[in-house]
Amino acid sequence: MIKLLIVEDHHLVRLGLRGILDDAPGIEIIGEAESGEEALRLCRDLVPDVILMDxxxxxxxxxxTSCRILRQLPEVRILALTAHAQAPYPARLMDMGVAGFLTKACSANELVRAIRTVHCGERHIGNEVAAELAMALLPGAPRSPFQTLTPREMEVALMLAEGRRVNDIARLINVSPKTVATHKYRIYDKLGVDSEVALLREAIRHDLIDAAT
Incomplete structure (x- = not known):
């Protein structure tokens, strides 16, 4: 039996996912989380086999959240679920160790198949995601500047863009403030920005953060 944790902040989407997966043989939904913080707590308590991660x-x-879960429980298989396959998320997540990536436009059959595939130790990349990754490799294809960031730099960049302080980030990812500051200025250099406001603008422009954040 595959122990599955659903991490999704929209109640109606969780209901839809449960409606699909409750009827899937061999899959047991052991919990639902509507925030990253709740997901971290449930992972420690329930130790799922697969996480369906919005x-x-x-x-x-x-x-x-995926970064932190994989550091604490590297054996957990994370299947990322998102509204779009836009770069740089797919490549950065796969580099980080996420086992699969689907868009919310996938079929119910593909969702069930992907959960089973990643549970078996393989990777699953949805058709839309695969096309996005392939297009990004074409000569002359437009690239997001965030694609130049390492997975750790990407993690720090998102937290900085959300307004988190260096000391808070250091505590969250268990490194020194000096290390976070080093990441920060490498991020600024790679993205060509000089402030957290400029970083936020770039993150919004590349659809990494909602403009309402």
């Missing part, structure tokens, strides 16, 4: 969570983002 990337666009309020507060602690799905990207940040």
């Amino acid at each position: 990337i666009s969570l309020p507060g602690l983002s799905g990207f940040e």
Whole structure:
């Protein structure tokens, strides 16, 4: 039996996912979380086999939550779920160790198949995501500047863009404030920005953070 944790902030979406997965043989939904913080707590308590992770969570983002879960429980398989496959999320998440990536436009059959695939130790990339990754490799294809960031730099960049302080980020990712400051200025250099306001503008422009954040 595959123990599955659903992490999704929209109640109606969770109901829809449960409606699909409750009828899938061999899959047991052991919990639901509507925030990254709640997901971290449930992971420690329930130790799921697979996590269906919405990337666009309020507060602690799905990207940040996935980073922290994989550091604490590297054996957990995370299947990222998002509204779009836009770069740089797919590549950065796969580099980080996420087992699969689907858009919310996928079929019910593909969702169930993907959960089973990643549980078996393989990777699953949805058709839309695969197309986005392939397009990004074409000569002359437009690239997001965030694609130049390492997974750790991406994690720090998102937290900075959300207004978190260096000391708070250091505590969250268990490194020194000096290390976070080093990441910060490398991020600024790679993205060509000189402030957290400029970083936020770039994150919004590249659809990494909602403009309402």
